[in-house]
Amino acid sequence: MTHPMVPRLWWITRRRRETHDTFTVELKPSNGSSEFRFAPGQFNMLYIWGAGEVAISISGDPNAPGSLIHTIRSVGAVTRLMQKLKSGDEVGVRGPFGSCWPIEQAVSGDVIFVAGGVGLAPLRPAIYHVLAQRKRYQRVVLLYGTRAPADILYARELERWRARFDAQVRVTVDHAAGGWMGSVGVVTHLIARARFDPARTTAMICGPEVMMRFTAMELEKRGVPAKNMHISMERNMKCALGLCGHCQYGPSFICKDGPVFSYERLKPLLAIREV
Amino acid sequence: MKTMNNAVIETRPQFVLERSDFNRLIEILHEKGYQVLGPRLRDGAIVYDELESGGDLPAGWTDEQDGGTYRLKKRNDEAIFGYAVGPHSWKKFLHPPQVRLWKARRKDLKIEVAQEEQPVSKKAFIGVRSCELHAIAIQDRVFLQGPYQDPFYKLRRQNAFIVAVNCGQAGGTCFCVSMRTGPKVTDGFDLSLTEVLEDVRHYFVVESGTELGAEVLAALPHNAANEKEKTSAEEVVKNTAAHMGRAMDITDIKGLLYRNYEHPRWENVAARCLTCGNCTMVCPTCFCMTVEDTTDLEGEHAERWQKWDSCFTTDFSYIHGGSVRSTAKARYRQWMTHKLATWIDQFGISGCVGCGRCITWCPVGIDLTEETAAIRGSEAPGRKEDPHGNGNT
């Protein structure tokens, strides 16, 4: 009986710098050629030798399970060490864990993705999926806001998506100096301009908690029902198994009941401080 | 509640075991290969530790408990289970404070992980109270009935032999009657005992809950209990039930706490709470743990440990940028709301068994029965929203 806290080993085949504090790694299993199946929105626990383990969302294409892709922001002790990882290094992987974006529930209606900062990474698998099965959805909207032009994640991919005629892709930054020809303003500001049918829209929102709250309020103003909005929550996570208690949020464990929740379920708790 | 390893006996005949034959129980368990663990005096308290023989039992001792107070006292009889509960619970054996999960070595940048050897030692617990059986059953739900199981916990559980005791005396902070977890032992044991002290006679009324329990009993000198002995044993439990040190009204307690996340009482208790986490350490159901990854100085060996953790630390809820629950108010609220309310949604059962340890071992005597009563007594009339949408049931 293998203890669920024992990681499997994977090695890094590619490492790419995204922004000054984010990078993407591509992984292959160290032994065997098993595929990594996951649902968009799920996460893994990544272990770096000796230093520890952190929860990182999976940001690759769910329909291309040959490799495992993570985009990591170096903000803590473990992720800062991860920034030094290079091709050929080994890491431990446990997962996939958690709930997923409602990509099936959204079928035959409009889909709006609203991402803030590095929150685009957990949404990317769902975006890949929806764009790959574009015919099953009506309008597709992606609104992305981040701090400054230099912080834009997946910039080339955003350009590619923006060039498509079948998706409304809008990017905005909070602050910009001269030379930036794109939009400046908060991501919620983009909502009023997007074209979608609120009553038939599924919203998938990922970013800092404050940003997700403001976004959900703005979408509610446009008439998107709370039950059709989904957000991805972040809390301290140690085991990802529902056994360590750290990620509790009211009655929910973010690791096993989330990280993706319907906004309707969390809305009252989000208004309370320090839950 | 179920025992993990043995065929359960449904109808349980009662037998009598004389005090003079009691120590034999420990010998038999030793002979069967068990490490025997039970109550004994240490550092001014009755703790659970290894028993060499029946002589280690705290015969003639009792405890006096109240908010923030615990004192040992001599009894005027030789009862061996004549106390309530001490600072320890069986959690320390089933869900130990520190467990190594794996070791790994790295050579030429290749990592090899080896899972820790699985715990197989047989342990017998002597003197498990009804509240504690309920606590074990609650941890069973946490560790064994979710989407992921703790396989080490499962093995420890399967290798435990449980000798339960019906409480002969209620402690000053006990409220198992309110929580419906005692004082009478109902199931989840291999053997159960009721200690009866009469003027000249000291004996136990014994039931076996499993075939393994019956096998152990069979090896002991025993007789079928007569009606008088059975009645005496019943009276012991009845008397205990009538003398609970505390009480808690649990009517819609989940709704009550869900509606009162913003109650001013949380500020009041936070002003007293030292956030020391004692309550979480002594609680027999608190299961939270942290995971620590370590490496040696050469960087060739690494280990992963799980260790008890407490929601009273600021680290507990740390995400980059800071702690989610930075105030004492938020941390106390988390603990109590979890214990009494969210636990019900998570595991279908309350996380509190009414053992009173958190009251006794709180250095400032914070009493959750008092805190819930204060909230219930002063619930703002307009505040009927339940943030979890469960309505007011």
Next chain:
Amino acid sequence: METETLEGILAEHPFAKGLKDDYVQLMMGCASNVRFEAGQFIFHGGEDANQFYLIRDGKVSLEVFAAQRGPLTILTLEGGDVLGWSWLFPPYRWKFDARALERTRALGLDATCLRTKCEADHDLGYELLKRFVLVVEQRLQAARFQLLNVYS
């Protein structure tokens, strides 16, 4: 496509949504079609605010020039947005610079003309003020959100 009437353009702009026909007519008397080429300044901070704009399409950046840091963009506005509220309050001067980032078409509304009409008809004034307060509220909420610097 250039056959749209001024009235039609005004009535369809989100700013005028729900506005009575009479008031649309009144506003039209102060309106004119304007167009700015990419890079062209619409106004500069300190100048008299004698117009405001209902943007039809294109993109406008609201900026401030800081020594050493160069132009800093505060907000960009697009089709459906309102540009400028300094015309409402004395001393009627622009605070920031507005520059077209791409070719931008808008309705320009003459401030003196509109202020006179609002003074003469307070109901119209109230209707316009309600709409401007909403714009101000949205900009204030957005500014607060930006201040939170949530992504760092």
